[in-house]
Amino acid sequence: MDLPLKGITVLEFSQFMAGPSAGLKMADLGARVIKIERPGTGEAGRQIALKNIFIDESSMVFHTANRNKQSYAANLKDPEDLEKIKKLIAQADVMTHNFRPGVMEKIGLDYDTVSAINNKIIYGVVSGYGPVGPWAKKPGQDLLIQSLSGFVNLTGNKADDPTATGLATSDIFTGVHLVQGILASLIARNRTGKGAKVEVSLLESTLDIQFELLTTYLNDGEKLPKRAKKGNAHVYLDAPYGIYQTKDGHISIALTPLDELVKSINLRLPEAFQNPSVWYTKRDDIMAYLQEQLIKETSAHWLSIFESLDFRVSEVFDYKTLLNHEGYKVLQMDQEVETSDGISMKTTRCPIRIDGNRIFNKKSAPKVGEDNALIEKEFNLS
Template sequence: MLPLEGITVLEFAQFMAGPSAGLKMADLGARVIKIERPRTGEAGRQIALKNLFIDESSMVFHTANRNKQSYAANLKDANDLERVKKLIAQADVMTHNFRPGVMEKIGLDYDTVHSINPKIIYGVVSGYGPVGPWAKKPGQDLLIQSLSGFVNLSGNAEDNPTASGLATSDIFTGVHLVQGILAALISRTKTGKGAKIEVSLLESTLDIQFELLTTYLNDGNQLPKRVKKGSAHAYVAAPYGLYQTKDSYMAIALTPLDELVKAMGLSLPNQFLAKETWFTERDAIMDFLREHLIKETTQYWLDLFEPLDFRVSAVFDYKTILDHDAYKVLKMDQDVETSDGIIMKTTRCPIRIDGERIFSRKSAPKVGEDNGLIDNEFNLN
């Protein structure tokens, strides 16, 4: 039995942050019902990566909405809204990511929902928080990465601001939403009361930068400076970074510079003997290392460094890692199947419980696919 079995989640959220939270709860056993507009469904069904679609919805929609059900309802229609309210009365959790004021206009704001079901956990995702000058601005991953300073951390010193290749703000916000909801569910077992959980893309993206923001706030407000070359951490001393070798690239993480240089059969230049220079002179130190690392293959250096327990690795692309035994032993991928019998390969839940991996065969639903079932089970008609 999965830990969230018996928990019913109503998901009014769309795109990625809210639905990714629903995905995690579904993987852990919750029954997640997407409340969608009739016919077209949530807007995220048409947001595609590489224009890839499965049936009438994008592949990226399927990645965030597998293992869920769909209930189509026009929230502007009094009869549909009444059915949804009956469903809310029997649910444990509901989530949405509408801009401030939208749910109030519909009549599904927290106070109204709480009056229907005082035990419900009401989760809200916003772009910038419920108040402030940006409260009603559209929140989107790239915009948040840009406004939060996050785009000034990746890449090299001469690069333009560089966004993450992932929907970083969305995904972490979804994780924080799940954390808040699970905490509220635990609290409910003690108090019998529900709660309103609020997260925002901006706050979550600031939070994941807590190390760097704390450094900035306590270091005279000095902005982070990226290294000249090597895509290293803005605040970590050499040798931390990526280096080209004779045949590819390698990563060197938290490894003492003097021990690394000694293992390479070299002497550390006198100007770099003092440990404080390992940060202040990191560009020059990394140039020194590059001059020698490029003379041998990545495997040569790994064979030299790994027995010494240095924090080093090769640099892989997707093909290399997915073909490697280290990936295969994880059994990280799974097949999911649509109601039309279309098979899609995707990743599984990364959590193991009592040593058991969590797999789910069900793909994302079609719009309104489960209306009849839910109407009957929850007595909505």
């Protein structure tokens, strides 16, 4: 299958997660992604590990974000190496970096310099807080951004301290936004023949994914959002939206009319809750009332009732339950990748299908400088 980005060459100066996750998506979609890394140690993300798990000399998490890429090792402070990189830039379609403001200017690979070398290149920049302002040179990191952006006040229950999400939410969404900007600019280049500078920041991306809530705040007298007392799932949605304990587990109830839900289990909604106008203001009391009922029976019992009525409900799974369920298995989300040393690792595939075809890749992340000789020959860098 010819993938959509076949023939596109991406130079990835990015490190850690946001930029490399964008490169991962482009590689999955057929682009040739070449990581530009410092000789010896490579990018700093190689040493950031989850549970201290390493595959060869690099962390497992590095392999998850850098599969199906090549590595070219170059010392950007060395004039000879820098000249080779400029020759590579002249033949590339896209380059990305996440250095702090001023670093690429000092190296001599800022946008103006790069676009003078190749005016068709799409130049992608990831920053923590944007290119200007009091925070511009602060280190940008997922947890710091979640905290600063107010995002940590949405997860957990009312009495909980500010709670971060359990994954690199800011990083991942910033990577998604970077890909969107790059792909849009590639389409525009087909029309204009010119490249573009695409800029995203962790802070702006994390604010963007809160657009529903920020819009509500700005148009509702600037009242701060409040999490539900128990079972919180969305700070601005009426009861019964949330997560409830059952006799043997938990279920989630999404956009389901409260009166219909109560009627389905042969109960009468208490007088104080009958008017839909109070389903938000009395959310905690309503959810507590429902919880008293739902804990009496198993998850399967409630799902058999609610699903037959097409209510939006779900059982709450852990990874073990999910990955052994036929609903997961039929997706074929698993794939096995292999390093150049023959070490295998299980991971997930690209979630996008093209013309009904799933996209699988066998190649794991490269070693530092693994492809230097090949790239130097192919791009005539010597």
